[in-house]
Amino acid sequence: MGKIICAGLGPGDPELMSVKSDRIIRGARHVAFFRKKGRAGQARTIVKDMLREDVIEYPMEYPVTTELRFDSEEYRALMVDFYAEWADKLETLSKAHEVVVLCEGDPFFYGSFMHLHTRLQGRAEVEVLPAIPGMVGCWNALDMPFTWGDDVMTVLMGTLPEAELVDHMMRGDALVVMKTGRNLPAVKRALAAAGRLDDAWLVEKGTMPQQRIARLADTDEDDCPYFAIVLVHGQGRRPEAGE
C-alpha cells in the first residue's frame, strides 16, 4: 500500500500550522487540495510560499458548492462520484509516490478530507496531521478568553433548522456557529431569540491578512461572508478578587 498524508493547515496564517505539517508540506513532491472551480483555493493560497519548485499539484475541484442545496439528491450524487473518483486517483498515485493532501483547519473537524479518509481505508496507509481548527484561530483573533470554568461550549452549523439553533443557543454557554454564509440572517434571528445576539461576534478570515471582526448585531442584513464564524464567549466561573 502507498502512503497518503493529510496535512491540516490550521486557520489560515501559515505560521500557525504545526511544525510537522510545515515540514511535510515543504518536502512534498505530490500535493493535492480541494478547491472551487475557477478559484485558487483557500488551502493552496495558505501554502503558496511553502511549496517545492518541482511540486506536482492535483487540484480536486468540487463539482458543485453552493449552486445546489446540500440536501438535494442531485448534490449527493455528484459528491459521491467526486469523492469516489478522487479516492481512486489518490490510491493509484500513492502506489508510486507519497501524496500530501492539504486540508484547512483540522481535518477531522467537519473537513472534506474525511470523505476520502473513509473511502481509502484498506487501500492506502493514511496519516492525518491535526491542526488548529478555524474557530480557535477566530477566538484568538478576538484576543479574549473563550471558555472558563464549567462553561459548556456548543458548536453549531448555520445550516440547522432555526428552532434547533435557538434551542442549543439557550443551553450552551460559549457558542460557535460555522457554515454561516447565506444562513447568517437565520443565525442572527436565532441568537436574538436566545438573548445572545448582543454578545455575538462575526470573524471573517480569522488570522488571515484580510481578517475582519465585527459585532454581529452591527452587520447589515445582506452582509453574509462565506468564510466567517460567529462566536459568543462563555462567562463561567473564575477566581476574581472581590467576586
Add this chain to the structure above:
Amino acid sequence: MGKIICAGLGPGDPELMSVKSDRIIRGARHVAFFRKKGRAGQARTIVKDMLREDVIEYPMEYPVTTELRFDSEEYRALMVDFYAEWADKLETLSKAHEVVVLCEGDPFFYGSFMHLHTRLQGRAEVEVLPAIPGMVGCWNALDMPFTWGDDVMTVLMGTLPEAELVDHMMRGDALVVMKTGRNLPAVKRALAAAGRLDDAWLVEKGTMPQQRIARLADTDEDDCPYFAIVLVHGQGRRPEAGE
C-alpha cells in the same frame, strides 16, 4: 509597557505546536509555566528539548490543585492570591525582559493563563499564540473523523452536575468531556443514562509517548486518570454510495 507572550503548546507532541510557538520558545530567555508543587509540570515536560541553554525559568506553582474542592471559599481565596502575585511578578519582569509563558493546549480554551491575561490588561502588552486544543489531539489519536455535516458538538466539563451532563449528552451529536479524573464515574453514569456509553472513548495523554486509548465502557470503576478526555464521535450527514 513590557511584553508577555503566552505560547500555546498544543496537545503534547512537540511537533504539533505551531511554527510560531516553536520559534518563540526556542528563542526565549525568560520562560514561566504553571505546575503542581513537586512535579516537573506537563508544560515544562513538553518543551524540555527546546529551551535555550541559558534560559531562566519561572515555575508558577499552584498553591492547591485537587486537595480542596474548586468551589470552596478557601480554594477561591488561595487562587485569587496566586494569580495576583504572578500577575505582579510577570509585569515587573516584563519591564526588563520579554517573558514567554507556556500553556498546554490552546490558552483561551479553559486555560489557566486566562486568569493572568485578565489581570495583566493595561499593565503589559500580552500576545497569545493559539494552539491545537488537547481534545483535537485526542480525536486525532483515535484516527476517525470526529464531526460530520450538521453535527452539533458539545464540550462538557466532568465537574458539572450529573443531571446537566445527561441533558447535554442527549442533545449533542459529537461529545467531548474534559476535567474527568475523579468525576469519571459520574461521567460514565451520565453517558449510560443518555444512551451514549457504548460509543465513548477514553483518551489519556493523547499524542504523548504515554498515550493510552480505551473504550470507556471497558475501563474499571477506579481507573480515573487525571489527564484524560472522553470522546463520542458524531455520525452526521455524509455523501456515501448507496446511502
